[in-house]
Amino acid sequence: MKITIVGAGAVGASCAEYIAIKNFASEVVLLDIKEGYAEGKAMDLMQCASLNGFDTKITGVTSDYSKTAGSDIAVITSGIPRKPGMTREELIGINAGIVKTVSASLIEHSPNVIMIVVSNPMDTMTYLVHKTTDLPKNRIIGMGGALDSARFKYRLAEALEAPISDVDGMVLGGHSDKGMVPLTSHATRNSIKVSEFLSEDRLNQVAEDTKVGGATLTGLLGTSAWYAPGAAVSGLVQAIACDQKKIFPCSTYLEGEYGLNGLCIGVPVILGKDGIEKIVDVPLSDAEMAKMQESAEGVQKTNDLLEL
Numbered sequence: 049m050k051i052t053i054v055g056a057g058a059v060g061a062s063c064a065e066y067i068a069i070k071n072f073a074s075e076v077v078l079l080d081i082k083e084g085y086a087e088g089k090a091m092d093l094m095q096c097a098s099l100n101g102f103d104t105k106i107t108g109v110t111s112d113y114s115k116t117a118g119s120d121i122a123v124i125t126s127g128i129p130r131k132p133g134m135t136r137e138e139l140i141g142i143n144a145g146i147v148k149t150v151s152a153s154l155i156e157h158s159p160n161v162i163m164i165v166v167s168n169p170m171d172t173m174t175y176l177v178h179k180t181t182d183l184p185k186n187r188i189i190g191m192g193g194a195l196d197s198a199r200f201k202y203r204l205a206e207a208l209e210a211p212i213s214d215v216d217g218m219v220l221g222g223h224s225d226k227g228m229v230p231l232t233s234h235a236t237r238n239s240i241k242v243s244e245f246l247s248e249d250r251l252n253q254v255a256e257d258t259k260v261g262g263a264t265l266t267g268l269l270g271t272s273a274w275y276a277p278g279a280a281v282s283g284l285v286q287a288i289a290c291d292q293k294k295i296f297p298c299s300t301y302l303e304g305e306y307g308l309n310g311l312c313i314g315v316p317v318i319l320g321k322d323g324i325e326k327i328v329d330v331p332l333s334d335a336e337m338a339k340m341q342e343s344a345e346g347v348q349k350t351n352d353l354l355e356l
């Protein structure tokens with residue numbers, strides 16, 4: 049199993065580290081445009097191998113896509129992150145050009161690749177790959193919901209004063225400060241609805257804290273987060289590489305599912321060796337459906353800014 053990660057920055061390197069530590073891939077190639085940077089990150093990570101007990105071979109290359117040839121999975125993390133006070137949508141100007149050229153170069157050398165898009169604004173970058181490449185839609189996956197759901201569980205556990213392993217929940221919709229749709233009515237503590245333990249006001253607070261999870265970290269760090277994003281990407285990569293058939297909310301091109309059409313947005317999917325193997329239809333309340341609709345309108349507005 050060969051995995052390429054484009055962008056050896058904070059998220060790309062974190063993702064490579066988690067993939068290596070989980071020890072399911074034979075090879076990870078890190079590629080960056082900055083001379084020597086990916087080579088340095090790869091060497092540093094390989095010097096963790098004996099310490100952390102993994103055999104995954106990590107190599108780094110500067111802009112040489114021939115070294116990515118035959119990749120089964122590629123992750124795109126190249127592009128700029130936001131600074132405090134910015135929205136993800138403001139990154140479109142620079143990141144759209146990067147994602148377009150990077151995805152084309154990857155496919156040229158790995159025509160059968162399954163692509164995971166991470167660069168922001170992620171739903172629009174996923175749509176861009178859908179519009180500008182010939183990859184079938186099951187092989188274009190946007191990562192956002194897996195991360196947002198992890199943040200949702202963190203906030204739920206905090207409110208419940210419970211261990212995170214007792215908590216389950218999912219965030220659908222766009223990966224944006226306003227567009228996330230945390231499914232509070234479906235969230236559970238050990239199969240009991242969380243509404244049995246938390247007031248409506250407290251649950252609303254959990255949802256709001258979840259939605260601004262990325263912005264909160266950006267405010268604290270001065271740039272956006274990388275540990276949980278890297279871990280979330282590694283979870284998707286593992287589900288595909290190991291044909292796990294796990295459910296994750298991912299951004300995918302919709303053709304009528306959830307009443308939405310012609311855009312990529314976060315919905316629950318089953319991930320296995322073919323990428324997105326099925327979109328899962330979760331029954332949503334009228335209020336949740338309205339939030340999905342509103343979220344899609346936000347994503348569509350950003351998509352309209354693309355020069356296709």
Ligand SMILES: NC(=O)c1ccc[n+]([C@@H]2O[C@H](COP(=O)([O-])OP(=O)(O)OC[C@H]3O[C@@H](n4cnc5c(N)ncnc54)[C@H](O)[C@@H]3O)[C@@H](O)[C@H]2O)c1
Nearest residue numbers: 055057058059080081126127128129166167168170191277
């Ligand atoms: N979808 C998500 O949930 C999620 C989570 C975290 C970050 N992100 C996004 O991921 C992106 C990367 O974030 P980061 O914190 O790793 O940023 P970073 O600045 O640490 O790393 C980005 C890397 O991309 C490289 N790069 C730029 N242009 C390139 C090109 N044409 N080819 C190859 N490499 C190129 C840069 O040299 C840099 O090393 C940002 O857009 C950020 O908003 C998304």
Ligand SMILES: O=C(O)C[C@H](O)C(=O)O
Nearest residue numbers: 130136168262263272273
């Ligand atoms: O918040 C960001 O800009 C980065 C990423 O999308 C995140 O949610 O951490």
